[in-house]
Amino acid sequence: MKKAYATLSALAVLALGFLVPVKAGAPPKPAGLPATHEAGFKAFSVKCARCHEPQRAYSRKYTEAKKIDALVSRMARKPGGAMSQKDRKAIAAYLLWHNKRGAR
């Protein structure tokens, strides 16, 4: 019983950390961001920050457009994740640029 309670509390803490929007989560603008990805970065900072820190997206270092598109579409399908086709495209293009340029 005690163990179940501990597990539950741990889960609750995890869930809370997840759901409470992190205000300080605005990602720093990457150095050398080309003007063409300015809009994508902005959309990413706003849209991908609604449920978790947007930096979480960087944990997946996909460099294939297909995988990035699938990830962005999957996020957009989550409840409350709706975003325009334009934003999805811009975000995916930005992430592709970000991941391809590698860690700097």
Ligand code: HEC
């Ligand atoms: C509506 C809420 C919501 C929005 C908006 C959202 N996410 Fe997520 N994201 C989640 C949840 C919930 C999880 C954990 C469960 C999962 O992986 O499906 C997650 C997990 C992730 C992960 C780790 C899991 C994996 O498959 O690698 C990445 C990367 C990610 N999100 C990227 C993004 C990006 C990029 C955007 C913006 C296009 C975004 N998220 C917007 C809710 C959201």
